Amino acid sequence: MVAAMQAYRGGQRPATVMDRIAKGFSDDEIKAIAAWFAAQR
Amino acid sequence: MTATRPTRRQFVTTAAAGASASLFPRPLLAQGSQPRIVVVGGGFAGATAARFLKRADPRLDVTLVEPNPIFAACPFSNEVIAGLRDMRAQLFGYDRIAAAGVAVVHQAATAVDGRARSVTLGNGTKLGYERLILAPGSDLRFDALPGYDEGAAERMPHAWKAGDQTLLLRRQLEAMEDGGTVVMALPALPYRCPPASYERASLIAYYLKTRKPRSKLVVLDAKDTFSMQRLFENAWQELYPNLEWVPVSSGGNPTSVDAAAMTVSSDFDTYKAAVANIIPPQKAGRIAELAGTADRTGWCPVDPVTFESHLAPGIHVLGDAAIAGAVPKSAFAANAVAKICAAAVAKLVFGERPAPPKFVNTCYSLAAPDYGFSIVGVYHPVNGQWLEVEGAGGVSPADAPRMFRSQEAKFANGWFNAITSEIFG
Structure with missing residues (x-):
């Protein structure tokens, strides 16, 4: 998930809205989001 | 206790x-x-x-x-x-x-x-x-646009709260003779979901184009600029020669309505409406x-x-x-x-x-059933104010292929299903 979000942010991964969303989050925030989702399993 | x-x-x-x-x-x-x-x-x-x-x-x-x-x-x-x-x-x-x-x-x-x-x-x-x-x-202000009170809303629906008003406007459009003029009046900011008023104009124009081809839509607007304007205007140019948007600088500011005569007046003109959709100013x-x-x-x-x-x-x-x-x-x-x-x-x-919080907003709008676009913002509090995170967010590309638009229309549907099932499901 961290890699996907970073790829959206960098424009390497095609998107409609996720590129625009990912640009609003730092590496630390992306890691925190991924950790939260991982903990939901 | x-x-x-x-x-x-x-x-x-x-x-x-x-x-x-x-x-x-x-x-x-x-x-x-x-x-x-x-x-x-x-x-x-x-x-x-x-x-x-x-x-x-x-x-x-x-x-x-x-x-x-x-x-x-x-x-x-x-x-x-x-x-x-x-x-x-x-x-x-x-x-x-x-x-x-x-x-x-x-x-x-x-x-x-x-x-x-x-x-x-x-x-x-x-x-x-x-x-x-x-x-x-939001509550609709029935003291703000002369002539537009709760009684007038029964003839000239606002349809800005979903329910009976939505169906009333639907029935009026269906019953209208081909060739009639639909007039929309839009208020100044702030009000509930401004892009939805341009989406509505688009979808009414879509309905007229497909079902009432001799009719037209006049949109009287108290604004000169609005969210996703370029995307809407591109779509209108491409799809809707039957839609005339009159901004405030062209005299479009709605100044009064007469529900009995079915007229809507602006700074410059008075329009006779077969169907009128009046979105009045609002408050909490x-x-x-x-x-x-x-x-x-x-x-x-x-x-x-x-x-x-x-x-x-x-x-x-x-x-x-x-x-x-x-x-x-x-x-x-x-x-x-x-x-x-x-x-x-x-x-x-x-x-x-x-x-400390941070969140995303994504608003989808439809210019036609298979033609969608969006505006995104990421928000965080700075010195007691919600600000957009700089460098993030923005609107859909202006030059995207039609495939991109139809994908966004699908995602709009997906968003609605997701949010309503999260809350009510």
Whole structure:
């Protein structure tokens, strides 16, 4: 998930809205989001 | 225990008996161990807040006050108006929210006593609270556009609250003879979900183009610029020669209506309408004003982290009613800030500090059933104001292929299904 979000942010991964969303989050925030989702399993 | 407690308990138990096991009398706990939170308003903001409060901390005693047993959602109601969608797809009940442990009370909130910390309901019951969350949405101002009052709205629907008004506008468009002129009047900012007024213009133009090809749509606007303007104007140029947008600088400002004569006047002209859709200026829902949370603008200034009112301590205001800096008055934002507020309130009642929030808003608009685009913003509080995170967000590309537009139209549908099932499902 961290890699996907970073790829959206960098424009390497095609998107409609996720590129625009990912640009609003730092590496630390992306890691925190991924950790939260991982903990939901 | 306060004096209001037994009354409330008794009322809630009788009114909603059977809806949820948690509504039955519980063992009495020490004061403070089960803080009481009352949420007024069961739309996108309030229903989300009630459900997420219970999820944040099951110890919270959460009551949702909403007069209507069925919620009619505004997003996608423009498709109902254009005959592209059944109204039933817009309707949601509160059963699942009740099953999640929220006491759902179908009454209107008629008064708030901030000092005594109690809310009075239409049937006279008083609900005590430790924290009150108001999510009353927008009220239409029937004193702002000369000639446009509640009676006029029966002939010239606003359809800016989903429900009967949506269906009224739909029926009028269906019944209109081919060749008739549809007139829309749009207010100045701020009001509920401004992009939806341009989506509506687009979808009405789509309906006319496909079903009433000799008719046209005139949009009288109190604005010169609007969100996603380039995307809308490109779509109109490509699809809708039958749509004439008259901005304020071209004399489009709506100045009065005459419901009996079916005319709408602007700065420069008077238009005879076969169907008129008047979206009047708006303000926070009435209870926000009664609770002392609205300022002179008619809207409610709030703290960006907790959404607690700047004017009335212990009362939080969410959704359309709040003035929250750059945060738009959208269902998406209402849902997002309700989660932030729920998390904050769940901390505050136990004397803990809420975490600094950050959230995303995405608003989709349809220019045609298979032609969608979006605006995204990422928001964070800076010095007591909600600001957009710089370098993030923005609108869909202006030069995207049609495939991109049809994908965004699909995602718009996906968003609606996801948000409504999260809240009501």
